[in-house]
Amino acid sequence: AQSVSQHNHHVILSEAASLELGCNYSYGGTVNLFWYVQYPGQHLQLLLKYFSGDPLVKGIKGFEAEFIKSKFSFNLRKPSVQWSDTAEYFCAVNPRMDSSYKLIFGSGTRLLVRP
Amino acid sequence: DVKVTQSSRYLVKRTGEKVFLECVQDMDHENMFWYRQDPGLGLRLIYFSYDVKMKEKGDIPEGYSVSREKKERFSLILESASTNQTSMYLCASKGSSGGTYEQYFGPGTRLTVT
Numbered sequence: 001a002q003s004v005s006q007h008n009h010h011v012i013l014s015e016a017a018s019l020e021l022g023c024n025y026s027y028g029g030t031v032n033l034f035w036y037v038q039y040p041g042q043h044l045q046l047l048l049k050y051f052s053g054d055p056l057v058k059g060i061k062g063f064e065a066e067f068i069k070s071k072f073s074f075n076l077r078k079p080s081v082q083w084s085d086t087a088e089y090f091c092a093v094n095p096r097m098d099s100s101y102k103l104i105f106g107s108g109t110r111l112l113v114r115p
Numbered sequence: 116d117v118k119v120t121q122s123s124r125y126l127v128k129r130t131g132e133k134v135f136l137e138c139v140q141d142m143d144h145e146n147m148f149w150y151r152q153d154p155g156l157g158l159r160l161i162y163f164s165y166d167v168k169m170k171e172k173g174d175i176p177e178g179y180s181v182s183r184e185k186k187e188r189f190s191l192i193l194e195s196a197s198t199n200q201t202s203m204y205l206c207a208s209k210g211s212s213g214g215t216y217e218q219y220f221g222p223g224t225r226l227t228v229t
Contacts, residue, residue, distance in 0.1 A: 004157075006157075009155065032216045034217070036220075042222075043205075043220050043221060043222040043223060044158075044205065044207075044220040045220070046217055049216070049217060051216070090157055090158065092158075094216055101146050101165075101209050101211075101216060101218070102148065102160055102163055102173065103148075103158075103160075103218060105150075105157040105158040105159070106157050107155055107156055107157040108155075108157045
């Protein structure tokens with residue numbers, strides 16, 4: 001079955017530290033890839049997405065992610081985190097051959113940034 | 116901006132009750148989805164609909180049903196609520212044109228079944 005793995009369930013960083021959150025998926029075909037973020041008390045919103053082209057994609061608030069096809073990975077990065085980045089982050093995959101557009105989500109990573 | 120609204124932010128129901136969760140989107144999207152979100156499990160798809168009166172089971176449909184009588188509204192129904200259905204329920208919608216594949220989420224309904 002298709003699945004998405006996020007290896008870090010909880011991450012604690014100090015402000016200005018660099019961030020990398022891992023995401024791996026198990027699907028051999030072409031995929032669309034997403035990172036969503038859920039700030040405390042807010043609804044899920046799109047951080048960035050990859051469909052094709054440059055494997056390094058930039059999203060909102062200084063986040064970026066790199067798609068490495070050979071590793072089935074789509075890791076999220078930010079060079080310098082802020083306290084306001086405290087949130088839960090979800091990686092999601094949509095297999096291109098699946099016409100239903102449904103997303104397969106990872107289990108999420110809770111990030112706490114200490115001031 | 117796409118807006119997806121859900122009828123309640125918080126809901127408390129008793130075991131055995133029939134529960135209706137409503138979701139409305141204002142962007143004329145064809146596709147709508149219901150997920151449940153549980154700590155450590157991420158989001159899991161319950162049901163989705165790609166058109167009025169059309170529905171498909173997701174990964175965890177047991178104990179749930181859905182209704183889509185109008186394009187903008189997608190209802191999730193718990194026929195007989197049980198305590199293991201205590202969860203956060205998220206509705207999402209997505210258009211079929213443009214190829215962006217992005218889903219837009221509502222604020223969620225936190226359901227507690229006692």
